[in-house]
Amino acid sequence: MKLNTVKTLAAVVAAMGAVLAAPAHAGKTLDAIKARGQIVCGVNTGLAGFAAADSAGKWSGLDVDVCRALAAATLSDAEKVKYVPLNAQQRFTALQSGEVDVLARNTTFTLSRDASLGLTATTVNYYDGQGFMVPVKSKIKSAKQLKGQTVCVQSGTTTEKNLTDYSKANALNIKPVVFEKLEAAENAYFTGRCIAYTTDASGLSSTRAKVAKDPKEHIILPELISKEPLGPMVRRGDDEWTAIVKWVQFGLLEAEEYGVTQANVDQMKATSTDPVVQRLLGGGNEDTGKLLGLDKEWLARAIKTTGNYGESFERNVGPKSPLNLPRGLNNLWNKGGLMYAYPIR
Numbered sequence: 638m639k640l641n642t643v644k645t646l647a648a649v650v651a652a653m654g655a656v657l658a659a660p661a662h663a664g665k666t667l668d669a670i671k672a673r674g675q676i677v678c679g680v681n682t683g684l685a686g687f688a689a690a691d692s693a694g695k696w697s698g699l700d701v702d703v704c705r706a707l708a709a710a711t712l713s714d715a716e717k718v719k720y721v722p723l724n725a726q727q728r729f730t731a732l733q734s735g736e737v738d739v740l741a742r743n744t745t746f747t748l749s750r751d752a753s754l755g756l757t758a759t760t761v762n763y764y765d766g767q768g769f770m771v772p773v774k775s776k777i778k779s780a781k782q783l784k785g786q787t788v789c790v791q792s793g794t795t796t797e798k799n800l801t802d803y804s805k806a807n808a809l810n811i812k813p814v815v816f817e818k819l820e821a822a823e824n825a826y827f828t829g830r831c832i833a834y835t836t837d838a839s840g841l842s843s844t845r846a847k848v849a850k851d852p853k854e855h856i857i858l859p860e861l862i863s864k865e866p867l868g869p870m871v872r873r874g875d876d877e878w879t880a881i882v883k884w885v886q887f888g889l890l891e892a893e894e895y896g897v898t899q900a901n902v903d904q905m906k907a908t909s910t911d912p913v914v915q916r917l918l919g920g921g922n923e924d925t926g927k928l929l930g931l932d933k934e935w936l937a938r939a940i941k942t943t944g945n946y947g948e949s950f951e952r953n954v955g956p957k958s959p960l961n962l963p964r965g966l967n968n969l970w971n972k973g974g975l976m977y978a979y980p981i982r
Contacts, residue, residue, distance in 0.1 A: 664877025666738055667711060667930055675717045678704035679737035682722040682819060685843040686954040686962075687743050687763075696720045699953040700741040703762060703869055703886065706939040707739065710885050710931060715942040724818055725793040729754055732872060739882055741869040743837065745795045750870075759883040761868040762946075763954075764966040764975055766861030767799050768838040770845060773854050775832060780860040784809045789822045789831035791815070796836050799863040823848050833858075837865050839954060839962060846959040881929050888936040890978035891917060892945035894969055899944035902937055916981055925981055936981070946976065 670676050680688035680700055688698040696704075696718075705715040721737050732740045733755055743765075744750075746758040769788070771777045780803070790797050792815045804811035814831050816822040823844050826834035834841070838861060845852045869886070871879050892898075895914050897905050906918040915921035918940075919933035926935040943949050950967060954960045968974025 664875050664881075664930065666872070666875045666878035667881065670711060670738060674712065675719050676704060676708050676711065676739070677719045677721060677737045678707075679721050679723045679728055679731050679740040679742055680704070681742050682724055684743060684819070684840060685847040686839065686958055686960045687843070688720075688722075688741070689847075690720070690722075697953065699763060699949060700743060700869075702943040702949045702953065703741040703882075704739070706885050706889060706943045707882065709938040709942040710935040711881065713938060715938075725791055726817060729756065732756060732870060735872070738878070739869050739871050743840070743867045744870055745865045745867055746870075747795060755873050756870045757873045757879050759869050759871060759879060760886050761866040761975075762886055763839065763867045765837040765839050765865035765867055767796055767835060767863040767865060768841055768861050769833045769835050769858045770826070770841045770855050771833045771858060773856055777832070777858070780858050780862065781807065781809070783811055783833055785812070786833060787812045787814050787831040788833045788835050789814050789816065789826040790835050791819050791822045792817050794836075795863070795865065800835055803862045837867070839960070842954075842960045842962055877930055881931070884925075884929060884981070885936070885939055886946075887978040888917065888939060888981055889943065889946040889949065890969070890976055891981050892936070892940050893947040894971070894978065897940055897945060899941060899948055902940045906937060913981070923982065 683689045686698055688696060688700045690696045704718045708717045709715040721731065723731050723742060728740055728742050728744065731737050751758055769780050788800060788811050790800055790813050797813065797815060800811060800813055814825060816825060822834065825831055827848065838857065841857050845855050849855050869882055871882055895911065895917065897914060897917060902918065905914055906920045909915060912921060916923050916925060918937045919926065924933050926933045929935065950964065951957050954962045955964065964974065966975045968976060970977040
């Protein structure tokens, strides 16, 4: 190879390296968020454990923690979030129209939603499955005993379609009683209009814990009839914002895997000699925040705000919550679950 050719190739390689190392452009969504000083987050109208407001109007839940972590990472203040309660019919239009920056509303990722709505699924923050709840006094022990029975369900959801598929596949001739609003479906079930109520299993636990007069009078049947991977969605066409939403969630998972918690984040940054921990917390020479259009401590702030993913799970839907849901598929990949973060580097 001639010397001039070698020099040319070296120059090209150097230029490519410079491009790869260059800071990312912030993206129009992040620019808008910074300009208004607030993230607008679409959430459920009220689902305990995921997104619900208390009597003082303070929101909490697993999905709410996504919003708070994003605000901490991008605006350095977890309180700079405007929560927009959205029902199932409103949620996608609100995101498409720009009413909200991110939809963190226990939404199932499906092919049709990914391919036809102009939206992008980021990453799963809760693996769920659809189930049924019935009154104990009904003596029903299995979903296969629902033949010819009425089942309350919310419209505009994968739940409604799954119910139809399950009934047809098992020749059950289930009679769906459909409601636009979650609260209406719940009320219909508890007032006896339907023999069963169906939604995601986590939602059944939430409704039983928070809405039932006596939770012990209702059982959740053992069958799960669908896969429901739930997670935040964003508008298509802003890859920079998509990356931020995705990597904040990955970062909280990676923090759990490496033992970084809300309580020890400062200590770990000061004393840990693990290069991965230093990258997570902005303590080493590498600046992952720069690649996302953020500063070096973007993830450390998010962890301080919500704790790692395991802490958020435990507080909102796990053993430290009224739902007391098992970790199950939502455990880390190296503990028998499906939660697997891409490397932060």
